[in-house]
Amino acid sequence: MDRIPGILQDCGWTVCLVGEEQSGKLAQVTAGLRHGPDPSGSGKLITSGFSYWGLESTVAWAHACNDLYYPVMRESIGSFSRRWRAMGDRLPAGPLHYVSLGPGTGQKDQAVLRSLDSQGRAGCYLPVDVSAEMLRLAQREALQHLHVPAADVLPVQLDFSIPGNLDRLSTLIRRTVGDEPVVYSLLGNTLANFDNDTPLLAMLARKLLRPQDRFLLEVASTAGQDAPAARAAAQEYENSPRFREFVTSALMQYTDLRIDLNSLSCEGLVEDDRALMVKVVYRNRTGGPLVLTLPDRSTVPFPDQDTIRLYLSRKYTRDGLARMLADARVTTVGETHDTGHTAFDRPAFGMALLLLRAGEAPPPTGPNPFNS
Helix, strand or coil: CCCHHHHHCCCCCCCCEECCCHHHHHHHHHHHHCCCCCCCCCCEECCHHHHCCCHHHHHHHHHHCCCCCCHHHHHHHHHHHHHHHCCHHHCCCCCEEEEEECCCCCHHHHHHHHHHHHCCCEEEEEEEECCHHHHHHHHHHHCCCCCCCHHHECCEECCCCCHHHHHHHHHHHHHHHCCCCEEEEECCCHHHHCCCHHHHHHHHHHHHCCCCCEEEEEEEEECCCCHHHHHHHHHHHHCCHHHHHHHHHHHHHHCCCCCCHHHEEEEEEEECCCEEEEEEEEECCCCCCEEEECCCCCEEEECCCCEEEEEEEEEECHHHHHHHHHHHCEEEEEEEEEECCCCCCCCCEEEEEEEEEECCCCCCCCCCHHHC
16 A cells, blocks of 8 residues: 555546445435426436546536536636635634545636645645546646645545434544544535535534534525526526537437437526526427436336426525525635626526535525625
């Protein structure tokens, strides 16, 4: 084992810890596709992590993040370094270890690691993702032009939304870093992709955060909370050809369905007073029933007008975000709110970057930052 860091100094090698049985993940995918018919997009589905699972989905996501017609993600990546620097004086003193939950393309992780490295504060880097291909992509981008020792990088292939997996991850991290502080991150509005977003955040805080640790959370925000705002939120996804290719890549990988991009729709909904919700669904518009063959060679009926939900996202209101933090029992110690470019007749959408610690969240006070 002592020889591994030296071996990894040769370009092109990656070590990855696999934290769960991969055949079980395939069973989860097929279970979601067996749900009964539902024309509203609440039946058959491909759950969050599996949208990125596999080589095809990883490549498609990397292309989507650079799509000129998908400005939300591109602007989020481009502005991240500036927003992260604003958190500098709110971080714990001394060396910091960095655990990235869902590192994406790795560009934001690079901004975090570069700033810590420039201050001589960089510790271990542990990217965590359900997809081994996404981990390799993220690690390559995150460490580009940085001199991080190979022994300090430990990618972990794991679904962090499962409680038992999170217990194992917590044990691994504590054995790796001891009592030294850790900065965890969940960036790119990833939290909004989960049906149970608040329970997930609460579980992450409860199982991972110690008093000396911090949690960096990035979510999309909205000042508008009505039907026109919901339609505008959905249109952000509809306008991107690369996003449409990405979101159907999992469907191509796990079924034998012949994809018709005209059967893909992005539906914007108002989720009470907490968020705008966007569902991306594939609808059978052939006028007749189809039969899907799944990876285990079993078949599932796909009736006319039935749907498969491929992607879920949200944009949170200020009050909705505050309630979620309170319910998750975390406290904000630093934050930035960035409003994207909007026309005079369009709602103000933006990104909120929050630095959190464990503890009760106070009720919202003061002016609404999303209206600025």
